[in-house]
Amino acid sequence: MKTLRRPKVRDQVASQIQQYIVEQKLGPGDRLPTEAQLAATFGISRLSLREATKSLEFLGIVESKTGVGLTVGSIDMERLTEHLSFHAGLLDADSQQLIDSRVILETGVLPHIARRMKEDSSIESRLRELVEQFRSARDLKSWIELDVRFHRSLLEASGLQPLVAFGDLLHIFFQRFRESVKKAGWKAGVESHDRIVDELAKGRVEAATAELRKHIESHKERLS
Amino acid sequence: MKTLRRPKVRDQVASQIQQYIVEQKLGPGDRLPTEAQLAATFGISRLSLREATKSLEFLGIVESKTGVGLTVGSIDMERLTEHLSFHAGLLDADSQQLIDSRVILETGVLPHIARRMKEDSSIESRLRELVEQFRSARDLKSWIELDVRFHRSLLEASGLQPLVAFGDLLHIFFQRFRESVKKAGWKAGVESHDRIVDELAKGRVEAATAELRKHIESHKERLS
DNA sequence: CGGCATCTGATTGTCTGATAATCTATCACC
């Protein structure tokens, strides 16, 4: 039986601000009530309120300006990536689950991509360009960055923004696995990306799916 | 020329704490200096120090326990996935994107569920129990709750924790769509859940996939 | 002696009241 403890005021407040943003359909730049107003609304001290807003601000979700007030931001994936990459040792995720999740997510969007590729030729050019850049990568950092960019572009090409956001998050946890790729494996990665785009362009979703699955699962052996 | 402003104390402190963690090679559970000590070290008030530590705590990098002190935390996907609710990609998602995302996610896990069902009979019983409860729902609130529970159990049955967390997130945004389900449509929902479980139990993943897709997409007509 | 209850000390959680810093809008002056 777990100890019953008072929930932290700041956590409840952060959660309520989240709900307020969603309910009011607020977007980046929209004004929020002032710290004094929010504190009065929640019946707490302004400093406790600030603990919640500073937490949200750390991720870019809320922005504050002295003398002006609070506004809605947008979660800043770059900032998040930076903070989390700094603490790779604290990232807690099961490698097999990451691989399986990525396979489900990325193969799941392939039918959408193939359909949209027919309507919008810039999708194929974009992906092919990324493959060529990937082929030219000369250091691990660039190679990783271009690998991430390709996979993100796949998700983006689906037009499904929720999956793009989640894919970004999966990549943060996946980062350290990429760092163990040997240079000898870079070429195989490039050829995989190439084949995936080829199959998609020909409308062969099942072949693209098999190739993408193989590509993502290729990390498996190295992580055992 | 950008305005020069005083850097925020809390951001500087958060950064220094992060460096301390890395330099001392600290891992999850390791003790950090107390709030009072850190405040003295940085020559700032304890409350300003807390603004920094609460920000780090929001990400899981730091954990605090009343009466005990601060420790290094760990960064888990569940927490971060929750924070994604502030992501523009989710906030701006239209109903079609939510439907498509759910289809990809939930049909994607079905092969994993079918496989695990063979190894663990409690999965099937659990799902069947939820279908029976669903059949008995007498008010909209219960009906919705049981619908959510069934779908969450599907994701849980896959054993893929990242996708369970993401599914929870999608449900938050999907909630308002469920509320427009007419009572006349409840029975169809129950029969869908029933058929999905039947097909899974027989190992017919493709049939289960088609049924689940149809079930989720059934929201589409109502949302036009 | 072992288990349970109580107490103590340490630390985080939250508060009140206050001043400093920053921003925007308005007004006065040239």
Added chain:
DNA sequence: GGTGATAGATTATCAGACAATCAGATGCCG
């Protein structure tokens, strides 16, 4: 019309204080 000063609003940070929680130590009872 442009520039500088001022006022008001709001966030940034502080000091001092009490409340809540936890771990460890101690005492009591069977």
